Amino acid sequence: MKCPYCGFAQDRVVDSRESKEADSIRRRRECERCNKRFTTYERLDEIPYMVVKKDGRREKFERQKVLSGLLHACEKRPVSASKLEALVDETEAFLVDSPERERTTTEIGELLMDRLKTIDTVAYIRFASVYRDFKDVREFKEELEQLLNSRSQR
Structure with a gap:
């Protein structure tokens, strides 16, 4: 080591x-x-858990890759490393529960975004902007409006 x-x-x-x-x-x-x-x-x-990409390719699930994405989204935000580690653990457990030992990146991304939304909204928007690949400011604005509407309804 x-x-x-x-x-x-x-x-x-x-x-x-x-x-x-x-x-x-x-x-x-x-x-x-x-x-x-x-x-x-x-x-x-053991037999690796697989992630099915949007283009149909299959890739081995990597905890570090998920954690790296979360760390980028939460950079300079008040989110503890233990919360991020727990989120990665939850994501891995979600994959482990799959009978086929694989999940789509869409399922994993939605799970991460749902949890990030409750942890830190700025980190959620950062993660969503990369994950959903916003093409322009309009798409970004629509996501923000949805977030604000859901908050005001609570």
Whole structure:
């Protein structure tokens, strides 16, 4: 395991814990060069869950890819990393519950947008603008109006 801070390959395990769901092991590690600590997760390697893209291609589900998109949407917003991690966990559970071991990007995107809407509306709009690929300002304005209307009806 390489240190994410200095790239050194030697570290020591400080603490190991099984996750609550017992599907992964969380390890706290300390770099032997810079002494910084970082966390790794070990998961059982199994048949991958697949995501069906809009053009019909199938791609392996990647937690990090989903988390990266959420982090971009929530940049400079008051959304904790634990909320984003929980959202990614929920998304992965949604995929795991599929009998075919696959879901469409549309289903996953809608789930993420529904949850983001309740967490942070600015992050929701940012995520929606990329996910829905707004072509012009009019589409962006329509999405904002729908959001404002749903809020005023509550």
